[in-house]
Amino acid sequence: MGPSGQRWTLEWGSNRNSLAGATILLLWARLPAKYQVTNVTPQQARCTAVKQLHYVAGDNDRGSYIVGVGKDSSARPHHRNSVCSPEEHQSGGSSACLQWFYDKIDPDGKCVLVSDAVSGTCFPQANRANLYTLHGALVGGVKTPTDAGDANRAAPSKQGYNDWRTDYQGNEVAIDYNAPLVTTTMLTMLLPASFWDMGCTSAF
Numbered sequence: 001m002g003p004s005g006q007r008w009t010l011e012w013g014s015n016r017n018s019l020a021g022a023t024i025l026l027l028w029a030r031l032p033a034k035y036q037v038t039n040v041t042p043q044q045a046r047c048t049a050v051k052q053l054h055y056v057a058g059d060n061d062r063g064s065y066i067v068g069v070g071k072d073s074s075a076r077p078h079h080r081n082s083v084c085s086p087e088e089h090q091s092g093g094s095s096a097c098l099q100w101f102y103d104k105i106d107p108d109g110k111c112v113l114v115s116d117a118v119s120g121t122c123f124p125q126a127n128r129a130n131l132y133t134l135h136g137a138l139v140g141g142v143k144t145p146t147d148a149g150d151a152n153r154a155a156p157s158k159q160g161y162n163d164w165r166t167d168y169q170g171n172e173v174a175i176d177y178n179a180p181l182v183t184t185t186m187l188t189m190l191l192p193a194s195f196w197d198m199g200c201t202s203a204f
Contacts, residue, residue: 004055004059004060004061004062005051005052005054005055005059005060006018006052006055006060006141006142006145007021007022007048007052008142008144008145009021011143011144011169012140012143012169012172013140013141013169013172013174013176013177014140014141014142014143015055015056015065015138015139015140015141015177016138016140016141016174016176016177016180018052018055018056018141019052019053019056019138019180019181019183019184020180021049021052022048022049022050022052022053022180022184023049023180023183023184023187025045025046025048025049026045026046026049026184026187026188026191027187028042028045029042029043029045029046029049043195043198043200046191046195047200049184049187049188050188050191050200051200052184053181053184053185053188056138056141056181057069057070058070058071058072058073062161065138065139065141066136066137066138066139066181067133067134067135067136067137067138067139067173068133068134068135068136068137069135069136074139074163074171075129075130075163076129076130076163076164076165076171077130077134077137077139077165077171077172077173078139078165078166078167078168078171078172078173079130079134079137079165079173081132082130082131082132082133082134083130083131083132083165084131085131130165134173136178137173137177137178138173138177138178138181139170139171139172139173139177140169140170140171140172140173140177141161141170142161142170143161143169143170
């Protein structure tokens, strides 16, 4: 369990994995009681699952991991088609857009990562947010169980979460990331009123 409540399993797509587990818990809680042979109650399972959904939506120390949704959501997800406009592709070619995609500067204007090894150029345009907001896309998340993801770090970090296109482990988007997000959201909406009346005083 991470410091902000995420049930962390792997460094690549940790949000996807926690929500996949949440989906299983919510489905398990719907089974007849005779199949729930465990010391965990359906209420505890549901509370744990809903907590994972709240976590990715912004109930943590950093902000929302769902692009375009909630506070401080990712502005630079690792998604090539949302970076440049068609006009930019046409005027500069795919190589120009790739430079914007991969290079970045820190808030002080210093190059912290340069992919153009030949010219050593730093492209300040790469510091901008993706041109198109990929609304609803879930990004990967933190890469260690002890990291709260409490900042969009300027320097590259293999340990924390970075709102940079180059952080493909933490800021990647994918269909299999969004699948458990959609499923968990749907199953949460189907929870009985008794779940909300009881409240979540315990989870596991």
